[in-house]
Amino acid sequence: MTAFWYNPNIHPFTEHQNRFEAMKKLSQEMKFPLIVVDGYDMPAYFRAVAGNEEDRCRYCFRLRLSKAAQVAKENSIANFTTTLLISPHQKHELINEVGDRIAAESGVAFLYADLRKRYSDSRHITKPMDLYRQQYCGCLYSEWERYQQ
Numbered sequence: 560m561t562a563f564w565y566n567p568n569i570h571p572f573t574e575h576q577n578r579f580e581a582m583k584k585l586s587q588e589m590k591f592p593l594i595v596v597d598g599y600d601m602p603a604y605f606r607a608v609a610g611n612e613e614d615r616c617r618y619c620f621r622l623r624l625s626k627a628a629q630v631a632k633e634n635s636i637a638n639f640t641t642t643l644l645i646s647p648h649q650k651h652e653l654i655n656e657v658g659d660r661i662a663a664e665s666g667v668a669f670l671y672a673d674l675r676k677r678y679s680d681s682r683h684i685t686k687p688m689d690l691y692r693q694q695y696c697g698c699l700y701s702e703w704e705r706y707q708q
């Protein structure tokens with residue numbers, strides 16, 4: 560298993576860095592390789608969703624999963640998937656739809672599994688590592704939705 564980091568959808572930059580540091584710590588402690596796309600391509604996210612804010616997750620998934628498939632192909636990795644699938648807050652049907660479409664375009668298989676029932680397990684495993692935990696999905700829109708009340 561190889562992990563992959565490309566998250567131009569996480570705002571602001573300090574939040575991106577907090578999550579990135581947590582990911583690096585996790586990969587070191589659990590000893591799995593981590594491929595990282597250099598830089599912080601935040602403009603790519605806003606270009607992808609501009610004019611489609613109501614349906615922004617579709618464009619966000621597409622941006623990130625396309626890059627995952629591309630990098631998998633470049634590294635001769637036969638499949639790709641996403642950690643989004645463990646979240647009870649995410650739109651699984653949409654992720655699956657976008658993943659399947661990218662698989663058809665790229666020739667790299669998308670692996671879908673409903674991991675939501677393992678969400679609490681993941682929390683128990685990572686709690687002793689004292690990892691930073693996100694409080695909202697990632698983009699500024701989701702931060703606004705999370706805290707506006």
Ligand code: SF4
Nearest residue numbers: 616619696697698701
């Ligand atoms: S809510 Fe989450 S999945 Fe949807 S656009 Fe924002 S960061 Fe992406």
